[in-house]
Amino acid sequence: MTDPRxxxxxxxxxxxxxxxxxxxxxxxxxxxxxxxxxxxxPRKLEERDRGTLAEFFGISEIELGAPEEKSYINTDSKPTDxxxxxxxxxxxxxxxxxxxxxxxxxxxxxFSSRWLxxxxxxxxxxxxxxVEGDSMEPLLRDGDEILVDCAERPFRDGIHVVxxxxxxxxxxxxSLGAGRLSxxxxxxxxxxxxxxxxxxxxxxxxxxxxxxL
Numbered sequence: 001m002t003d004p005r006x007x008x009x010x011x012x013x014x015x016x017x018x019x020x021x022x023x024x025x026x027x028x029x030x031x032x033x034x035x036x037x038x039x040x041x042p043r044k045l046e047e048r049d050r051g052t053l054a055e056f057f058g059i060s061e062i063e064l065g066a067p068e069e070k071s072y073i074n075t076d077s078k079p080t081d082x083x084x085x086x087x088x089x090x091x092x093x094x095x096x097x098x099x100x101x102x103x104x105x106x107x108x109x110x111f112s113s114r115w116l117x118x119x120x121x122x123x124x125x126x127x128x129x130x131v132e133g134d135s136m137e138p139l140l141r142d143g144d145e146i147l148v149d150c151a152e153r154p155f156r157d158g159i160h161v162v163x164x165x166x167x168x169x170x171x172x173x174x175s176l177g178a179g180r181l182s183x184x185x186x187x188x189x190x191x192x193x194x195x196x197x198x199x200x201x202x203x204x205x206x207x208x209x210x211x212x213l
Contacts, residue, residue: 004045004065005037011057016145016210025115026052055112058082083116083123084108085147091132092146092161092170109147109210121207125151128210129161131170135185140170144211150204159206164195170206 012019019037020030026049035041044065045053054061086105109128116123131144139159140146148161160173162183171183171193181200183193 002063004063005040007063008033008053009037011059013212015057016212017056018209018211018213021209022053022056025056052115056115058110058112081113083111083113085111085123085126085128087128087145090129090168092129092168109145119207121149122151125149125204127204129168135187135190136170136172137187139186140206140209141211144209146170146206146210147208148204149207153205155202161203161206163201163203164193164199168203173202 008022009019011017012022019033023030023032023034026032028049036045047066050061050064050066054064054066060066085108087107087109089104089106105127111123113123116126126147126149128145128147131140131146132142134142136159146161155175157174158172159170161168161170162173163169164183169183171185174182174184176182176194179197181195181197183195183200185192
């Protein structure tokens with residue numbers, strides 16, 4: 001029988017999903033699955049958590065420790081049960097900025113359509129791009145891929161991808177009032193950038209990240 005801890009670690013690496021991100025997916029604290037894998041606590045995944053993870057990875061719950069008679073993978077699942085989100089050959093700089101080349105997808109990430117609905121996300125408004133630079137560390141690291149929600153929504157402070165002049169940036173965007181925005185880095189070595197709202201284009205909000213441990 002496959003060790004569910006080792007299998008979960010393999011799946012997270014194959015998908016490029018961090019254990020902290022998967023812990024948040026199942027509504028746990030960020031270290032929950034790391035402790036499950038490294039320290040054996042909890043001893044086994046709860047049924048709800050196991051089901052959510054199995055659906056996310058598209059596998060049988062048996063691979064994550066469910067009894068042999070219990071498997072929630074749907075062998076009759078329709079293509080619409082899964083959504084392919086395009087990966088674009090673009091890099092949003094977490095540093096000084098980078099110029100976009102082309103926006104034709106070269107690959108895709110596959111997400112559970114149910115999970116996207118639960119997050120309030122519309123499949124047709126999502127795309128994945130990579131992060132360059134270190135100004136958003138430790139939140140976002142060079143080489144991480146981020147899921148960008150481009151749906152039109154009322155603005156609220158948060159991590160966004162923006163276009164400033166001809167550069168594509170990923171920053172924490174905060175309203176200063178009076179038509180001004182502040183582009184903030186997580187890395188204290190980078191000073192804030194203050195701009196007028198008409199000077200930048202907010203491409204979308206960052207709602208998920210994928211990166212190697």
